[in-house]
Amino acid sequence: MKLSPQSSREVSPSSAALVDWFTPIRFAGFLALLIVLCFPSIVFGLETFVYGDSAQFAYPVAFHLRESFWRGEIPLWNPLNSCGIPFLAQWNTLVLYPPSLFYILFPMPWSFGVFCLAHIFFAGLGMYFLARRWTDNNLSAVVAGTAFAFNGLTWQGVMWPHLLAALAWMPWLVLAAEKAWREGGRAIVFAALAGAMQMLSGGAEVIILTWVVLAVMGVMELVRGNIPRGKFTLRAMSIGLLVAGLSAIQILPFLDLLMHSQRTSNYGSGGMGGIETMPFSGLINYLLPLFRCVRNPEGVFVQNDQGWIASYFVGVGIVAFAVFGAWRVRNRRVWMLAGLTVFGLLMALGDPGRIYGIAKQLIPVFGFIRFPVKFVALATFALPLLAGFGVKSLAQTQKQQTSRNLKNAALVGLGIVVVMALALGWEWKHPMPGEDFSAILRNAILRVGILVCLFGCVVLLRRNAEFKLQVLLQVAIMALLWLDVFTHTPTLSPTAPRAVWKPNLVRETLGMKDLTAGTSRAIQSKDSLWKMVSLGSADPAQDAYMRRFSLSMNLNLLDDIPKFDGFYSMDLKEHLDIFKRVFFRTNDAPKLLNFLGVSYTSNPTNIFDWVACKGFQPLVTIGQSPAFVSDEEALQSIFSDSFEPVHTVYLPFEAKDQVHATASENAKIISTQFSPQRLEIQAETERPSMVVIAQTFYHPWRAYVDGQPTQLWRANYAFQALEIPAGRHTVKLVYQDILFFDGAAISTLSGVVCTAIWFLNRRKKGIVALGQ
Numbered sequence: 001m002k003l004s005p006q007s008s009r010e011v012s013p014s015s016a017a018l019v020d021w022f023t024p025i026r027f028a029g030f031l032a033l034l035i036v037l038c039f040p041s042i043v044f045g046l047e048t049f050v051y052g053d054s055a056q057f058a059y060p061v062a063f064h065l066r067e068s069f070w071r072g073e074i075p076l077w078n079p080l081n082s083c084g085i086p087f088l089a090q091w092n093t094l095v096l097y098p099p100s101l102f103y104i105l106f107p108m109p110w111s112f113g114v115f116c117l118a119h120i121f122f123a124g125l126g127m128y129f130l131a132r133r134w135t136d137n138n139l140s141a142v143v144a145g146t147a148f149a150f151n152g153l154t155w156q157g158v159m160w161p162h163l164l165a166a167l168a169w170m171p172w173l174v175l176a177a178e179k180a181w182r183e184g185g186r187a188i189v190f191a192a193l194a195g196a197m198q199m200l201s202g203g204a205e206v207i208i209l210t211w212v213v214l215a216v217m218g219v220m221e222l223v224r225g226n227i228p229r230g231k232f233t234l235r236a237m238s239i240g241l242l243v244a245g246l247s248a249i250q251i252l253p254f255l256d257l258l259m260h261s262q263r264t265s266n267y268g269s270g271g272m273g274g275i276e277t278m279p280f281s282g283l284i285n286y287l288l289p290l291f292r293c294v295r296n297p298e299g300v301f302v303q304n305d306q307g308w309i310a311s312y313f314v315g316v317g318i319v320a321f322a323v324f325g326a327w328r329v330r331n332r333r334v335w336m337l338a339g340l341t342v343f344g345l346l347m348a349l350g351d352p353g354r355i356y357g358i359a360k361q362l363i364p365v366f367g368f369i370r371f372p373v374k375f376v377a378l379a380t381f382a383l384p385l386l387a388g389f390g391v392k393s394l395a396q397t398q399k400q401q402t403s404r405n406l407k408n409a410a411l412v413g414l415g416i417v418v419v420m421a422l423a424l425g426w427e428w429k430h431p432m433p434g435e436d437f438s439a440i441l442r443n444a445i446l447r448v449g450i451l452v453c454l455f456g457c458v459v460l461l462r463r464n465a466e467f468k469l470q471v472l473l474q475v476a477i478m479a480l481l482w483l484d485v486f487t488h489t490p491t492l493s494p495t496a497p498r499a500v501w502k503p504n505l506v507r508e509t510l511g512m513k514d515l516t517a518g519t520s521r522a523i524q525s526k527d528s529l530w531k532m533v534s535l536g537s538a539d540p541a542q543d544a545y546m547r548r549f550s551l552s553m554n555l556n557l558l559d560d561i562p563k564f565d566g567f568y569s570m571d572l573k574e575h576l577d578i579f580k581r582v583f584f585r586t587n588d589a590p591k592l593l594n595f596l597g598v599s600y601t602s603n604p605t606n607i608f609d610w611v612a613c614k615g616f617q618p619l620v621t622i623g624q625s626p627a628f629v630s631d632e633e634a635l636q637s638i639f640s641d642s643f644e645p646v647h648t649v650y651l652p653f654e655a656k657d658q659v660h661a662t663a664s665e666n667a668k669i670i671s672t673q674f675s676p677q678r679l680e681i682q683a684e685t686e687r688p689s690m691v692v693i694a695q696t697f698y699h700p701w702r703a704y705v706d707g708q709p710t711q712l713w714r715a716n717y718a719f720q721a722l723e724i725p726a727g728r729h730t731v732k733l734v735y736q737d738i739l740f741f742d743g744a745a746i747s748t749l750s751g752v753v754c755t756a757i758w759f760l761n762r763r764k765k766g767i768v769a770l771g772q
Contacts, residue, residue: 018395018461019470020138022478024128027142030475031124031149034482035117038150039495042117045110047495050544051298054159054493056553057567059501061093062112062161064557066104068676076253076700077677077735079517080557081566082575083596083719084696088740089253090568092162092202096250099165109501116158119168124149126171131388133175134333139395139461139474140388146478147318147384150485152289152311153377158493166203170210170381173198177214177239182227184235185761188242189754195243200250205374208365209344213381216336224332245750249743256739260698261570263368276371277350279305284423287416289313289488290443291423294434297536298543301489304432311492312376315484316416316447317454318387324412325390328405334389337382344378391477395462406459413455420444443488450484496541506549507559510610512600515561518674520599520616522551523564526583528607549608564596574631574718575696581639592638595645595716596694617645619694620672622683624649624721625663626690628656634717649692649715658711661723664689670728677735684728691731693720700737705729 022030041047049059064087068075075095078087088095099118103111128145132138148154148171157164173194180191198207218236221227244251281292282303289311293301302310326338346353350372360366369375394409424444431437457473457480464470507513515522524532532552537543548555553567565579582589593601597619603609627650629637634650637643651659667685683691692715703712703722706729715721724731 021471022138022142042113048109048498049158050496050540051494052159058161060554060557069104076737079676080562086257089257091254097200109498119164120149123168130171130175135388135392137392140392143391144384144388146481150482152313153380155492162202165201166198166206169198181235189758191239192242196246199247205369209377245746248746252739252743262573262576276306276308276373278348278373286319287420290440299538306373308371308373313488314383316451321390322383322386325386329389329393337386341379341382344375347375348373395458454480494540496544500544504559517562520597521562522600523598525602528602589639591643621692622669623664623667624690626651628653638716649690649721655713659723661688661690679733681731687726690721702734702736704732
């Protein structure tokens, strides 16, 4: 089907055919309008997203990226969190994702909010084109596109722009890959670019699940044999290699960090299959979005048994159409989508779903998906497409089949209403503490009303050939699908006035102007950290200010304040071990905190205020006596009361034969010059001495003494040290991520290959060709 205007397909009032009125341009216009209706304060720059990880991770990270860009830096290393931590290699920081330029170049927070909303739009448009290709029906495409843009997971994706971006690219990649398998040529370039864009988004879990979908589709193509197996294999391998090559600049640093982080293929083991899982009652939330849910401190309804996602509701109408499509449509794609939906839901249940552990053993990459509930993304992708098939079958059946299909549709609708009624009965008899049954009941009645209206619109479409009425009914279907999700919960993505993200607000208000990277750090008290994890305010602005002034998670980035901890998907293992001991044990470890240069800590009587600390060391010291110990001994020693970081530095056993320094009381640091990825030290000593830097150790850091490479050691379990000879010397520490530059070369070469494929194949019309 071509994506040219559909005026030739608009039928006269006397025709019984379904009007294909919703062309791509019209759908895009209505989709944009609905997004504006949902988030007018974001679109017009009056407010900003502040809920959950949007406040504590996404926005601060985006702000730090923007500030680094305007300083002329590629932020490979972040010195402001976790005593220093890789930044670009985190992947989900979106450093190399091309659309990030939008919020880098334009004023924040407006540009960041629009960046998120643009991906909701792009997700819906991509699903529209995919459903249009698979169903050859514009109304089906409208149903699928609307549902994929407006559902709980996509809407909550504003908390995780990397996940939202990966979701947005998911239908585009599936569409492009399928076309490339069949046609080759320039279609391979489109598929490679779509895959690379999704890879660069950093939504790892969604990326994995997208390639699961592609793998299933690929097996189906091979079984059918419509494409010569040799051609199919070559084209599929070409797409995979080009995607890997184009994104190598990001993937290579990520894989390196992954190997040095707490995450492994077994990270989801050890009980992870039992936490952050969809409870069995969560299946009912696809029909009753408030079932077994209570308000959290921020006023958002969440399931009692999992807190990763507040909603994955796709609309009761979408579920009904999807069930009908899976039941009545005999189509290989329908069977595949139904299977993916069931698989995703069973995996989301975690260990109680029975297949989670088995699937991780068979496909180890699933182990990197920490929370089983994230597998609902498969259902979020598949259900809109199934609904599209169901709507086409219901609206365009032959006359002799209409009566039977209507009866079947009525059975589906009745079955859904019965399930909802039974769930409500259970809820009434066995309420959970904090639940509001009257709110759940009102919500359920509205869902039933929308379901009846949706089925009524589809039936009227089939029975009425009046052109204007058909157009009106199709618009009504899209509006009802949107309304179903828009009204399914009182609040899903709270917003607050943009002033809450004013840069340097905390630094200026509390007078912390002397606290800068390279000099000292702040640390939250245990009480402050755990209160910010467990407490909140239903007033979004108040909640945002609370978190800002407590420097919770990554909000210190808005004030350029260095902090002991941070909030990232990957931590360097050794620093994470120290973090756990600091915040999970009763020992306050004052000598360790002095070594780390902690100059401010939370006020014991007011966690939103800070007090200055005395006796902290400079971040660079010299003259310690080396002690060669095991990692376990080093970790125990730095937390002991006998730890004297001014006099002793703990080094690994392998340094014993290479380090000859001894204690040197007269050694001194003359000066230090600090920048995010470079440290220059002027030091003087009468004998070989150790220079110790209270910055997290990571192997891309390179040490040079008077321009000559010098071994940089992991010291005091998680930090840095090097030996300098007698005399006055210039010491430089430089962050040199070789894999980043190797990846850049591979990505450049892959871009050249894509360009060559493009010019060596006949010309096609871009997006028009993609949707055919």
